[in-house]
Amino acid sequence: MSIPLHQLRAGVIGTGFIGPVHIEALKRLGVQVTAICGSTKSARACADQWGIPEVYGDYDYRAMFASPNVDVVHITSPNKVHVEQSLAALAAGKHVVCEKPLGMTAKETARVVAVVKRRGAPVFAVNYMCRFFPAVLQMRALVQRGELGQIIHVQGHFFQDWLLHATDYNWRLLASEGGQLRAVGDIGTHWIDAVSFILGTRAEAVFAHLETFHKTRYRPRGEVRTFAKVVPKTMLPYRVDTEDFGSVLLKFGRAKHGYVNGTHANAAISQVAAGWKCSLALGIYGTKGSVRWDLQQPNEIHVGRRDEPNQVLQRATAGFSEDVAGYTDYPGGHPEGFPDSHKMHYRAVYQHIASGRKTPVLFATAADGHHEVKLCEAILKSSRAKRWVRA
Numbered sequence: 001m002s003i004p005l006h007q008l009r010a011g012v013i014g015t016g017f018i019g020p021v022h023i024e025a026l027k028r029l030g031v032q033v034t035a036i037c038g039s040t041k042s043a044r045a046c047a048d049q050w051g052i053p054e055v056y057g058d059y060d061y062r063a064m065f066a067s068p069n070v071d072v073v074h075i076t077s078p079n080k081v082h083v084e085q086s087l088a089a090l091a092a093g094k095h096v097v098c099e100k101p102l103g104m105t106a107k108e109t110a111r112v113v114a115v116v117k118r119r120g121a122p123v124f125a126v127n128y129m130c131r132f133f134p135a136v137l138q139m140r141a142l143v144q145r146g147e148l149g150q151i152i153h154v155q156g157h158f159f160q161d162w163l164l165h166a167t168d169y170n171w172r173l174l175a176s177e178g179g180q181l182r183a184v185g186d187i188g189t190h191w192i193d194a195v196s197f198i199l200g201t202r203a204e205a206v207f208a209h210l211e212t213f214h215k216t217r218y219r220p221r222g223e224v225r226t227f228a229k230v231v232p233k234t235m236l237p238y239r240v241d242t243e244d245f246g247s248v249l250l251k252f253g254r255a256k257h258g259y260v261n262g263t264h265a266n267a268a269i270s271q272v273a274a275g276w277k278c279s280l281a282l283g284i285y286g287t288k289g290s291v292r293w294d295l296q297q298p299n300e301i302h303v304g305r306r307d308e309p310n311q312v313l314q315r316a317t318a319g320f321s322e323d324v325a326g327y328t329d330y331p332g333g334h335p336e337g338f339p340d341s342h343k344m345h346y347r348a349v350y351q352h353i354a355s356g357r358k359t360p361v362l363f364a365t366a367a368d369g370h371h372e373v374k375l376c377e378a379i380l381k382s383s384r385a386k387r388w389v390r391a
């Protein structure tokens, strides 16, 4: 029997850009947020803002995991501590929602997969929440019901411009902090995960070309919160060891539903594309029709036909099928977007926990997160060797 979501209690690690996005979404779902962990000052401020009773400063996540008042841990800290914090949370018997990427290397993320596979292990999700935009679920339904026919190819991009200037700084720019791949690891994996989810199968091989436009950048002393603007006169130069943009070809495997087999995809990924703020755009092209979507216009999809008129289908109207209806809360014409995709994702994870794992697993698992890290390693290898590499 399912328990109400408000009986589940969350503890959040990290108080930067994305931590409060998790907190807000959980509060909108009626989940209790009982604990926060971060730097002593920011954890206190976050607790005061959101009314969170238990505060764990000095990044002392182990103290938070010892709390009997936390059922689910949300890991929203920088990438380099995801695996260590995930393993400790699982060892403490906590369910986990871990931010992407799951870790820095496939060697370390394999450790999480091994623990999650054990009988009785807690539920583990990686926050590839783009799966939970109703538009993405609708595109998945179109593909998997054969309404687009055999899928021929997939094309798209993920473009941002917040790292366009040499003076833009964030820990992600340093391979030691964010991982060897930056644009592809940070946002490209959202694109690849969304396409894998829609197609119903994973990418198996890649051919990539990566480029670093700003070989030298300038950083302030101390840390900068994601998307924050800083004053250039306090800057120090440093050599950049991560890519600004990349072009990636992907070969997908065979899907059980029979409409995808060896499908080819190409994606352009950039964090230096002036004017684009957060454009995850993709088009799926089949023998009977195509479908296109851009996260910057999240409420509609464009369906293309050769011999019939094209259509623009809108969320929460007749063009979106019944099975997508459970992932949207507001009527048509009342836009839902980025914060709602987080809410729908956490609802799916918490319902899975509350139902004793009876609901379908649409969310990205530890194995999915691990595969994304393996793909990143294959992409880096391919770019250096200039050949196809299997993941």
Ligand SMILES: NC(=O)c1ccc[n+]([C@@H]2O[C@H](COP(=O)([O-])OP(=O)(O)OC[C@H]3O[C@@H](n4cnc5c(N)ncnc54)[C@H](O)[C@@H]3O)[C@@H](O)[C@H]2O)c1
Residues within 6 Å of the ligand: 013, 014, 015, 016, 017, 018, 019, 037, 038, 039, 042, 059, 076, 077, 078, 079, 081, 099, 100, 101, 127, 128, 129, 171, 186, 224, 225, 226
């Ligand atoms: N799913 C998404 O759409 C999405 C969007 C943004 C970020 N992210 C992911 O979320 C994570 C955080 O990104 P952000 O943009 O919020 O970064 P950020 O720099 O704005 O915030 C990071 C937070 O983690 C804290 N922190 C640093 N070291 C820590 C430690 N050892 N233990 C606990 N907390 C620590 C920092 O004090 C800060 O509060 C990254 O892994 C990133 O890839 C995901």
